[in-house]
Amino acid sequence: MHKKHLIKEKKYFIKYYICYKLKVLNRKGVFILLNKDSSIPAIIEMQNVGIRYGQGPEILSDIKLSLKKGSFHFLTGKSGAGKTSLLSMMYLAQKPSRGIVNVFGKNVNFTNRDSLSLLRRKIGVVFQDFRLLDHLSAFDNVALPLRVCGMDEREVRKRVKELLQWVELDRHMLDTPATLSGGEKQRIAIARAVINRPELLLADEPTGNVDNDIAPKLMKLFVELNKLGTTVVIATHSEKLINDFNYPRLHLQNRGLRIFYPNDVSGLGGNI
């Protein structure tokens, strides 16, 4: 009887030891979060983040957020709710007025300029206002992210041509943005954002100006990238887009952030 108890004890110990080794338990034997996400690193983390412009009021307050690697989120909220502001912290154009922002595990407040540049190379951004360089051709605009990190020019040409063909803009390769339509500019902006196969893709209204038949194609591009491991955040007003894809949505309202998972629209109240 006594012996049997000992064997049971021993089995329990081995189990405990393996768990400890696998880092499921900590030293004191307390279970570390056993949620299935815990092994996946967060690409972006925000804690108590507030942002304000100059001396104005806070546009966003106490934002808490953790975006796991490989996730796909929509970002919604009324015009002026702060979508662009939130994204700009993610693409490192802005530091938070308060709180902590970690991008790729690095606290942006304690990261030097050159390291920030290296982080930005892993991020593709589609700006709401495109921000194309007007004196450069479509080709040179798309080539920009590759050239700034010193890629071989032959490789640059190959990749850019390929992508421009894919977004159906190879005819306009040598045209400058000023001579292109809004939708064409947007596709160039998207091509520039994805040319470097970013680990994080942030798109601000990427399908606002394109036809209904090219919008799904661009969305398909984002989905494909996501399948290959890219973390994606897309700010949008388009209810149709959100409903067509079953992705969680970050919703900005009253300076705060709430996360809604597909089929859970309680509390949204049509405030998109």
Add this chain to the structure above:
Amino acid sequence: MINRKQELPLKDDSSSLFLQVMITIAVFLFAVTLAGVLSINSMLLNWNQSILGSLTVQIMPVNSIDKDKAREETLEHQNKAVRFLESRPEIEKAVPLKDEQLEKLIRPWLGDGTNIGDLPVPRLIDVKVKKGENINFAELAEKLANASPQASLDNHKLWLNKLIRFADGLKMLAMSILLLVVTIASGAIFYSTQTSLGLHKYIIEILHMMGAKDTYVAQQYAKRTAYLGLTSGAAGLALAVPAIFAISRLAEQIEGGIISEATLSWGSWVLILSLPLFSSLIATVTAYYTVKRTLEKMM
């Protein structure tokens, strides 16, 4: 084929023309002043050498109503002095100036057609001291006077010293002008680069968003200013060379051999002709560090 265009359209900057003119003027001033400094230097060197290496002995003319006799006696004194000088171990050679040479020396004062034989002019002996010999000037002067009472020794030192001090002052002045020109030129490059950075803030921000480091931007500026520094420097030099020649022609026309010793050596010319390289280097370095420092204040 697709030509790669610079992301920063620095060529079209309005400050570009300003910089070109600025650098051209700066290099022009620098080259002319530098030529001045270098020739003052060679002049000082020559003067110092002449103080160290040469003496002049002056034979006062014997006064007599009989011109021929006076001349003969004077020449006799001269020969004595020459013999004495040649007997000294520290002296390499002593050469009396010929009539034509003396005539040439006094021509600026008395005009053409003077006959040296008719005038009670002192005779001169050009004395070369052996290299590395330190002569005792006072002792030599005394012994010379004993050998030939009409002879007196002059080592050019007194009046040359004043000239040397004057030339030294001139040199210092020129050097401070050189420093000033460089300061002003790099200041201009600093401010126009800053202005240009402000002008292209939008593009630079985008480049940063695409992952460009500050050095990427700084290199584009450095390349542009290197080109400006070289071409504008060459332009400034092209203006300066004729100016230098013109000035030295004017200097050559001054008789008396003081300033004509101010010739530019080959080394000096090489230095002057390489100025566009220096202007390019200074412009490049200034622009590069201006960009780095200015961008550090942006996010």
